[in-house]
Amino acid sequence: MREISRDLTLLRKHLKLDVQDIHEATRFPMDRIEAFESGTLFEDSDFESNITYIRSFVRSYGKAINLPDDVLIDCLDLVELGSYNRQLIDYFEASQKKKGKKSPVKEQVILDDTVDPSESTSNKSISNTSTANKSTSGKPSKGELTDNDESVSRGKGALEDSSGDNTPANSTSASNASSPQPVSTPSFKKPPVDGVDWASKPIRGQTRTPIPPHVWVLGAVSTLLIMAIITLVWWFSQQDTNSGDSAPDNAPTSEPTEFNQGTASDTNATDAIPSSFSNNSQNGSGPSNPGTELAPSTTESPQPNAGPLAYLGASPLNATYSVLVYAANGRLEPIRVWSDQKPEIDPYWIEQGHAMRFEMDQEIRLSGQFSNLRLIVNGRDLGPISPNSAQNGIPTFTLNLSTPQMASVPREPQPLNLEQDLQIPTEFVDRPTFE
Structure with a gap:
């Protein structure tokens, strides 16, 4: 999930949207959006184990930057299978080409989230300008404009159009020429497929909480008490019945x-x-x-x-x-x-x-x-x-x-x-x- 959160963050920055825009579109808390983009959200065990919430969060975030829901679902499935490799970036570049953008899409999408888009664009222009200056054999006079100077002017104009920055081109070129910063592209390593537990994929999810042991103990004790009470009541009733039946046997x-x-x-x-x-x-x-005549007793024994x-x-x-x-x-x-x-x-x-x-x-x-x-x-x-x-x-x-x-x-x-x-x-x- 860290790879797809990084790509979504890069796309948000490229579209010049901030965290507040995502918050207004999704109503997610600001701190949770920032934690998602930085990757600290996945360090929380509650969120990491709740796959349903993470998938819903990613889909809502993608809708906020106008990504289709079916593309997001496919990318999420690829993440769970361990085969996700910048498919969101590829889809965005393909969609930009269909819209007829003149500039290459790869130059518009900044792959390093630590570099500001305006700085990276100016760095590219400055590097092209410095290369052109080195290729010239002599230093032109102040009143002359060579072909290289014209290309530099055109690069400066393209820089102003793409970045929208009002800083003078001469000062920017001088500062960047002294300390050029190359754009670093992070390497995405495909995770190994051999270590994936495919058998556990269909049954992942929240399991039922086991019953605590003390509940079993209380249930067993209650059952024994009820059985003891029933036995005592039966025994006393039998005693009363036996005492009533044994009264005639006292003779x-x-x-x-x-x-x-x-x-x-x-x-x-x-x-x-x-x-x-x-x-x-x-x-x-x-x-x-x-x-009534009573017979007299004449026998010797009464x-x-x-x-x-x-x-x-x-x-x-x-x-x-x-x-x-x-x-x-x-x-x-x-x-x-x-x-x-x-x-x-x-x-x-x-x-x-x-x-x-x-x-x-x-x-x-x-x-x-x-x-x-x-x-x-x-x-x-x-x-x-x-x-x-x-x-x-x-x-x-x-x-x-x-x-x-x-x-x-x-x-x-x-x-x-x-x-x-x-x-x-x-x-x-x-x-x-x-x-």
Whole structure:
């Protein structure tokens, strides 16, 4: 690019244009134009690597001095291929010949940018004059004009026409004759073609900036943190599920329990109820149903369900209170039950006359058909119940230690003590488990 910038500078000076004219035509900064002409612009790595900007700059500069765009593009391609050799100067000389210039074009274009055009023209005229004077054999008189003098006069006239300088010819000739300065033509050496990397020519340009290493590190750390959080959330949710599922497994495994059965019914519950069960709360004797005959126990070893606490079932009580949900006045379809011994709200369908066993330590909640329901805690009937709270907008009966009905409930399981208008449940069933 230095060769083409030097040729453009020479053409600008030959056309008697200054840097200000190029600035007004291209609107490029003055310092950048001067850096382009001096070659320091190509020492900047940002501009040297930006081939697109350099090509655009050269084309704009060439248009400012009336050079065709296609010629500039061809010269730029030759520069990139390393085969540029003053093609701009050759084109300018050819265009001058077509315009019919009388003087040779090579004398008009100054190839040394350090020499002023007017000085170089005068130097050529003076050198021709001095050569003519040396060729004459004698010194003419003051009043005579020889052929050489006439040629000198004609050279002086040509000098005044070409350079436009108003300096007297005699003084200029005398000063230049004493110290002649030959015009130096710089030699342009064609760069070697063997060292050009032809494979990289089509792919030259701005490459994508690589991603810094710290961005990869931050991305990896963020991914690991997200995976750790997801793992912890999953692990805690599994722990909660396992704790809820392991609650029914706390019963002893030495004998079958109600938690290991889907639904269990005690079909002999009515035969196991002794005659000591009474519907009257004031006397504790007498059968609750006179029409029902209870078979006396004549065996020596007592049955597991025999006795006044047969309604508790065969499994030991694992909670403080035993609760019977009794469908006294109709079928419960369904009744939803939650307790601190069963931390899930599950629906249960209970046939009329059946009582389903539940357990609680501090609290139990029921929602459903309260008109058909009677609640028996540790053998004591709580009487008709009605909703006293709401869970998610659903009327609910909540029984805990502070409920007024719990004041009459004994701490230990007692024989069934029902009101006179109730009959003893015909069947006691264990609640089904949901797994």
